[in-house]
Amino acid sequence: MQGVLGAFPHVDTTLGAIEELKKARLGNVTVFSPTIRHEIDDAIDGPNSVVRRFTLVGALLGVTFGYWVSIWTGDYWPLVTGGKAIASWIPYTIIGFEMMVLVGCLATVAGMFINARIPRLTTTVGYDPRFSSGHFGIFVACGEDKASQVEALLQKHGAEEVRREA
Amino acid sequence: MGTIAQPVDELRRPNIASADNQLPAVKDYEQVDREIISTLGFTKKWLIGLSVAVFAMLIGASAWIYQIYWGLGQAGYEPPVMWGVYIITFVFWVGIGHAGTLISAILYLFRAGFRTSIYRAAEAMTVFAVMTAGLFPIIHIGRPWKFFWLIPYPNWRLLWPNFKSPLVWDVFAISTYLTISTTFLYIGLIPDFAVLRDRETNPMRKRIYGILSLGWRNSDREWRHFAKAYLFLAAFSTPLVLSVHSVVSFDFAMALVPGWHASIFPPYFVAGAIFSGFAMVWTIVIPMRKWFRLEHYITLNHLDATAKVVLFTSLVVGCAYMIEFFIAWYSGVRPEQEFFWNRVFGQWWWAAWIMLLCNMALPMSLWSQKLRRNPTWLWFLSIFINIGMWYERFVIVVPSLSHEFSPWQWGSYAPSWVDMSFLVGSFGWFFMWFLLFVKQMPVMAIMELKEIVVPRRKHAAVEGAHH
């Protein structure tokens, strides 16, 4: 993926750059930050995560399976224990609950992986190790034509280093 | 994450938790990386500790081979006491396994800032404690090579476990809990692995960290989904933590044994679990902050806050003890009453009083702020609490079984050298894993620490403008 990468030592300058890039519409902006900064979230103002849908579906599947497996197996070998009903749903609620949590959580993780596009095999393009330490980064995906414009903008906002990625 | 990561807004009255979450001694992101990464890497002391742990673990392992060959008769079981040290130790470790997820999930939802610097260690402790606990039901059964019969796996005879049995609930609760807490731990570790990957010079280790980090790039998209997923995991783990020890308590509460058959058990067990969990956190974290020189990350404020949790849970547990006695008296059921008398003033008085001393009396010292902020005292107290909580389970399991309905079958119990080998072995097993952990992975969540560290700014802007 082609584009321009800028590394910022300060958070406020990064924010400025983001704001202007959004106005300038020079290409898709990816922001790297060592940790979650809500100012950056707000600046980017991206769409809400859809992970919660995975969670919901997983949880529903789980609880259904929990009840089903305990009732069906009990019914398959109808062995009476302690004079209790074969399908006694109250104790089976525990199974249902545990399965809900289990499948729900795993679905959530799956959702996160799918949406966040991980695991990914390479980090090289448009990434710099500094971003995991102290620096903030902005990557603008754009063609050669807009590259110089972007560079200028990033430099103006005090990028420590600006480089073209190919 | 969430808004707890915000520097304190002086317009809001700081709640206790977030008041503690300032790390004045930590200047910038790079310092965090430097200091946390410096805890990694082998040292002589560490190797000694590890070999001691492995040796203890081997004691337990050889005891297990011996016991499988001869039969459970080599343990101290003395009918009618059919459960003994193994179940006691099982409940003990499960209990300890509750602090981690409690800290990382529940305190996260409650936005208690003091969790930040201790939750990673606590979470790892949880995983290893549950790994230890999970062994004991297998050690304890008569035919361990058949333990998988408790798991509902498809087989050609379509034989399934009995889902009405609390032991099967255990299988579901414990295995779910182990899976989820492991996942939770790993998800939190991903960004930190990315940090290690980027700082690591040794190509081999760099590659391993690279794989573990799943190619994490700290991009805004990743952070967005990460935050949401983490929130839901926390939301699930919270009821899970409460359910797991409730289910464990059902092993007892669902039986009609006097001293077991009590509806107070679930809350009582959960409180006890948190109590013992925090104690174990102290046992581990207090030496760790000293040896790894992390006093400015785990500050006295943090310890103070945890001490308050311990004090509270101690009161809950003590209250539960009292209620048990009241109910026994109030029920008017003679076996119940005679049993409780026997528990405290009869053949088991010593165990009961060890329990009451360690779990009810000593923690009252935490009313004093001086002691709450005294790491040495907290560490010794944590040892007492660990002992006390082991004895709590002893007092629940053994005296109840030894003094049941049929007087003709009243008995006694004394653990054998085999039981004790397993107890030693379990600690060896636990600390072996934990020691291996602390030298491979950051004992504190780097990215979360960075959240509460004030980032570099070019122009000193007004803080806390957001939210």
Add this chain to the structure above:
Amino acid sequence: MSTEAGSGVKRRDFLKILGATGATTAVVGCSSEKVGKLIPYVTSPDNTVAGVSQFYATTCKECATGCGVLAEVRDGRPIKLEGNPDHPVNRGAICATGMAALQGLYNPDRYRQPMLREGAELTPVTWDRALEVLGQRLGEVKSRGGAANAVFMNAHETGSFPGLLDQWLSANGMPAHLSVDTMAPAATIATNRAAYGAAWPAIDFNAASLILSFSADFLDAWGHRVPQQLGWADARAKLEGAPRLVYIGARRSLTGLNADQWIPARPGSEMAICRAILGQATAAEAATAADVDEGTITALIAAVGAAGSGVLALCGMTTPDAVECGTMVADINKQNGSVGTTIKPAEAHAGYEGLSSYLELVEATERMNAGSVPVAFVRNVNPAYSMPASVGFAEAFAKVGFKVSFSIMPDETSLLCDLILPDHHWLESWGDAVTVAGQRSFQQPVLEPVFDTRSVADVLIGSARADGAIAASFPQSDYRSWMVSGFAGGSDAFATALTQASVSGSVAASRATRTAPSRPSPAPALGAGEGNMFVFVYPSATLGDGSGANKPWLQELPDPVTKIAWQSWVEIHPITAKQMGVKEGDHLTVTTAAGEISAPAYPYMGVRPDTVAVALGQGHTAYGRFAIGVGVNAYTVLPSAWDSAGNLALVSTRGNVTRGVEHSALVTTEGSARQHGRGIAQAMMAAAISAPEVEEHHHDIPGHVSQEFLPGLKSPVAADAQGEFANPQSKDKGMYNPEHPTRAESRRWAMTVDLARCTGCSACVTACYSENNIPTVGARYQGRALSPVTWDERPGANIIKGREMAWIRLERYYEGNTNTENEFSPDFETRFVPMMCQHCGNAPCEPVCPVYATYHSPDGLNVQVYNRCVGTRYCSNNCPYKVRYYNWFGYGEPERKQYAWPEPMHWLLNPDVTVRGKGVMEKCTFCVQRIREGENRARSEERELRADEFTTACAQACPSRAIVFGDAADENWSVAKLAYDRRAYHVFEELNTYTAVVYLKKVNHPAPAASATA
């Protein structure tokens, strides 16, 4: 278990065939040498269907009673002994000792072949060599003319063999043999002969209204246990009209615990009480002599007078004045005119005819000691163990020129012998016994000999025929033909007779009558002599005089009174124990003029404070791996004193009792002997039975639960734990599919236990061990590791750890006398409760099992699936009755240290029942294998089950007929009526377990001689 009471006719025909071919069945068996792989028969031997049992009628030789037993033989090996329902003596009942005979038969330590002493060692030799040596040594003896001084000590028995033996002895110019039975109540027999003209008159409990027992332990080991217990239980089952029992003696035995009143007379003072009853002395004198309350004696005299001919006075004392006292006791019967009503000399039992006295044995010993005995024979008699040490039998025996043993076990005596010619076990031999009223009971071999042994009778006949001088007098080639020859009707009639339980007719050869010597006893008058306590020695109810000590079933069976197994103990009253500062298990050293023993103390409120009681039976130095090194031998402290009939006096001396230094945990199965008001063993007064329900106040009866329930089985059908099935309005039709192919839910297997009949004898326990392959866990080698290198070698180590496996146990609860440590009172009540799996309708053990290893069957059984069990032991924790037992070790694995059936003992395993593996739970199954076999038999014969067609092993054995098993949903079964008896109750009913076992309350009677002052 194909033939039980109920299908008698069928079994008769069956046995007719078998009896006729008894000899040929030998083909079927295989001896330990040949035993190897298990392969099916190519051509099956006659009458043998693999997997189907055959039943051989034979006669038990474990004691002089001569009960008829059915040996259940599977593929040529007896696997269980059961009472023969058609036998007049025991009517189908059998005692623990009888059932344990199998472990004598299959005992791994039996002599496996003849042995000859070469130098110091006994070395195996061939039979030819052994017989050659015998003939040659006999020849030498006779040529030197020493034959007249020979001594033959034979285990006492009736029937043909003693005659043959004496014939052989006289043919060789030897004196008649000594017929030794140390268990026989010799003093009683002597007095019976004098007073009634019969050694053992029939005792009719049913005709009695008041029974006086002067230490006559007719429920323990005194006399003919099984018939006595049957009579007693039947009489007590009359409830209101039942005879009442007063027990007079220094120690409250099992019989004493079953008594309505105990008068703890000082040892040796019984005569004073007799005098008072006979009016020869005042109550006051008797009271002072006996150290009891005068009012009691007065009341006793009155009660005896009132009872008239309903009095049944029995004397079983073993004091030096036992004969004199016994005579006076007989006078009480005569005075009340009860001879002929309660005591029936006409129907005397011949079991004790021809018994030799102890004094004869002493004189023989003296002759040996004088060196005048050239040759001595011993057969299954063990004087080296069972005579007081002061007699010095072993030393004397050593001076005998040539010593021959026909014993089957290497016991203390036979190990001293020069030549061992091991006899067959009685289950391997032909024989007979004379029992009640001249009835002759036959004995046939039920398997080919396990080892290379030979019937002593055949050996004797053989040796005689080898000796030209006397060969002529022995025309028959072997013992069987010898018996046939003497049998009226010859061989066919004999074969027919074998199939019947017994026939009337006299024994072939009448035996030489012998004049018993008499000589004043060296014993001082009881009560005199130094020592602070009376030493009360008594024969063990389980081990007898020690002959049972080699059988793990009997070692494992807790003593009915003290509940101690695999151990010796000294009974001492709690008061005395407290004064001496002795706690349970502290060793007591008992020192008499004769010797000294040290054993752990068992505080027992059933013994006088001035008396200590010790049981015989333990302390063997030989006699096999199960007997050696267990407990101490009480004969050591016995002085060699005898009564005027020359019988050993067991209670003859005082001794010094001091506290020893050691402490050893008691090998007891007893937890708490008090019920703590939990209503496990409930009782009601006899008067309340006919009284209207409302007048019964449970709270007045100590040990009764506070909750009150209506009597009767709570869940009439198995499918209905909630008891609503019977209610047509109820929508709850139970949980079982009525179309179930087995139609099982129409049945409700249930059991009733009548506590008014149960005496606590514990025969049911051994029956269960035998039927269900329950491992014994108490042997020295079965303990656990105390460290990686040391093992717990104490006998009963596992039982100390509470790991006994008895599926059915006898719980023994006391009522009253809560302050035993400070005051001595004879007035306490004992209740025995057989406790086994209650097969609850709402079984707490079932839902907690994670793998369905235990569940409820449609016909009401609580099923345990051994293969599925993973051993979480949760079921046992949740069982309120604590009747589930766990395999802590691989008791069934031959390669394990703890193996419970060392070769060839595993031959007695029941092939119908799994031997449970290490790490699984087990429990009473209601003998499910018998249920299914009965159902299958009915199905194959295309009929419904007949009522009471079969029963469980415990019920089958029970000599009190207290246990009844069957289908409670079918009113034709007797259990269906009993389950709704006025006295019926469930244990722990308040737990809503809806058990299938119904107990019938014990019935208490007011003390017959209740003191007016007390």
